Amino acid sequence: MALARRAFITGGAHTTYLGKGHPDFIWKRHPDFGTRENPTLEETLQEAVDGCLADTGVDPQQVDRLYIGNFVGELFVNQGHLGAALAGTHPAFSGKPSARLEGACASGGLALLAGLDAIAAGADLVLVAGVEIQTTASARIGGDYLARAAHYRRQRALDDFTFPALFARRIRAYGEKYGLSDEDLAHFAVKAYANANRNPLAHMHAKKCSFEHAATPGDRNPQFLGNVELRPYMKVTDCSQVSDGASCLLLASEAGVAKLGRTLADTVEVAGRGHAVDSLYTDGDFTELRMVRAATHQALADASISAGDLDVAEVHDCFTVAELMSYEAIGLAAPGQGAALARDGATAIDGRIPVNTGGGLVGFGHPVGATGVKQPLEIFRQMKGLCGDYQVKQPMSWGITSNMGGDDKTVVSCVLRNQT
Numbered sequence: 001m002a003l004a005r006r007a008f009i010t011g012g013a014h015t016t017y018l019g020k021g022h023p024d025f026i027w028k029r030h031p032d033f034g035t036r037e038n039p040t041l042e043e044t045l046q047e048a049v050d051g052c053l054a055d056t057g058v059d060p061q062q063v064d065r066l067y068i069g070n071f072v073g074e075l076f077v078n079q080g081h082l083g084a085a086l087a088g089t090h091p092a093f094s095g096k097p098s099a100r101l102e103g104a105c106a107s108g109g110l111a112l113l114a115g116l117d118a119i120a121a122g123a124d125l126v127l128v129a130g131v132e133i134q135t136t137a138s139a140r141i142g143g144d145y146l147a148r149a150a151h152y153r154r155q156r157a158l159d160d161f162t163f164p165a166l167f168a169r170r171i172r173a174y175g176e177k178y179g180l181s182d183e184d185l186a187h188f189a190v191k192a193y194a195n196a197n198r199n200p201l202a203h204m205h206a207k208k209c210s211f212e213h214a215a216t217p218g219d220r221n222p223q224f225l226g227n228v229e230l231r232p233y234m235k236v237t238d239c240s241q242v243s244d245g246a247s248c249l250l251l252a253s254e255a256g257v258a259k260l261g262r263t264l265a266d267t268v269e270v271a272g273r274g275h276a277v278d279s280l281y282t283d284g285d286f287t288e289l290r291m292v293r294a295a296t297h298q299a300l301a302d303a304s305i306s307a308g309d310l311d312v313a314e315v316h317d318c319f320t321v322a323e324l325m326s327y328e329a330i331g332l333a334a335p336g337q338g339a340a341l342a343r344d345g346a347t348a349i350d351g352r353i354p355v356n357t358g359g360g361l362v363g364f365g366h367p368v369g370a371t372g373v374k375q376p377l378e379i380f381r382q383m384k385g386l387c388g389d390y391q392v393k394q395p396m397s398w399g400i401t402s403n404m405g406g407d408d409k410t411v412v413s414c415v416l417r418n419q420t
């Protein structure tokens with residue numbers, strides 16, 4: 001469904017995405033342990049909002065509405081009611097409409113859609129944020145919290161790490177249909193870490209990942225699932241990170257862009273969008289991402305382009321196999337051919353269609369509620385030449401995002417068009 005009014009991304013900011021493996025992350029063997037603590041949800045959100053206000057130069061008083069994506073603040077940090085937390089980030093926001101959206105790992109994408117609806121309905125400036133703090137619990141306890149994005153009653157018993165197990169099941173099914181090796185998946189992990197090594201905000205900025213390491217299960221790259229049938233299909237390097245972080249961007253109508261004292265050439269247009277949701281209670285074909293296909297194809301149709309027109313993409317690589325299947329769902333690769341695209345380097349920063357240039361969920365990190373806001377902001381930053389060491393060199397006209405909640409259950413996609 002085309003928007004009744006055009007909507008533009010005008011800028012924004014990410015915090016550093018922090019967690020285990022990042023040099024600034026405080027844990028028991030960190031030299032600052034006991035003297036300094038990791039940032040709280042309040043501090044993380046504040047930093048992203050302050051960064052967005054500074055980057056866009058918006059007068060906070062002129063912001064019409066605010067939306068925030070967050071999945072399980074109640075479980076990780078005992079904090080819900082985050083619409084009010086977002087309103088608390090600046091005195092000028094007091095009294096304005098502000099609300100939280102939740103759709104598991106697509107919470108940020110839903111906040112973006114709400115912002116686009118607000119622009120279509122007449123708002124000129126809308127602030128969209130996403131935040132998650134997850135490192136307050138061990139990965140195993142966090143696995144239980146994140147399992148709320150699956151059908152808990154039916155799927156929780158699959159493994160303590162429910163989501164890694166759900167995607168191990170996909171790796172097994174895809175391999176049985178098309179063939180899939182540890183080496184095939186290693187190409188995705190190596191690309192993610194290599195891109196993150198060039199991105200100073202990435203969770204895995206300082207952590208190297210060689211092809212041999214990613215392709216070799218063992219003590220250094222454990223198959224950590226308890227479920228013995230699924231254990232051989234999932235290694236640590238195939239997983240996204242348990243990260244803390246926030247991202248925030250500012251949407252504007254054409255009038256809103258003028259209020260900022262900017263021109264359309266400073267912006268990236270949200271030229272198409274898609275939103276597809278499947279039943280929580282049933283499983284589909286494990287070898288494809290049907291909702292990713294539906295949402296991305298809606299967004300492409302909305303923008304009147306096809307997958308072949310895309311210059312850059314941000315896809316939801318919660319696990320390496322999800323990036324592979326996203327290529328096929330979007331139409332960047334034919335069914336069964338997703339691995340070849342990564343192996344040939346087509347999706348590397350200097351490739352034909354760079355994907356997840358800042359490291360994706362595996363390398364940049366995955367603070368769940370922030371990811372769907374991070375993705376469009378990353379494409380904005382690429383199109384405007386703001387990505388420093390991980391800047392794509394060729395000019396980019398069209399980009400796509402794909403933000404997935406649950407195991408292909410809630411998917412939000414945007415097609416973005418650079419304004420020049």
Ligand code: CAA
Nearest residue numbers: 104105139140149163219222224236239240242318405406
């Ligand atoms: N051999 C065997 N097992 C080992 C091992 C080894 N050498 N080393 C560790 N393990 C096992 C242990 O059992 C350990 O658990 P316990 O310590 O509780 O016994 C377990 O692996 C985890 O070890 P760590 O805590 O040391 O691992 P970590 O902190 O480095 O975490 C990870 C690694 C478990 C892969 C973690 O990064 C993770 O859970 N990632 C996935 C996060 C996730 O699922 N996010 C959601 C994605 S899904 C999505 O996006 C959609 C949605 O809506 C949710």
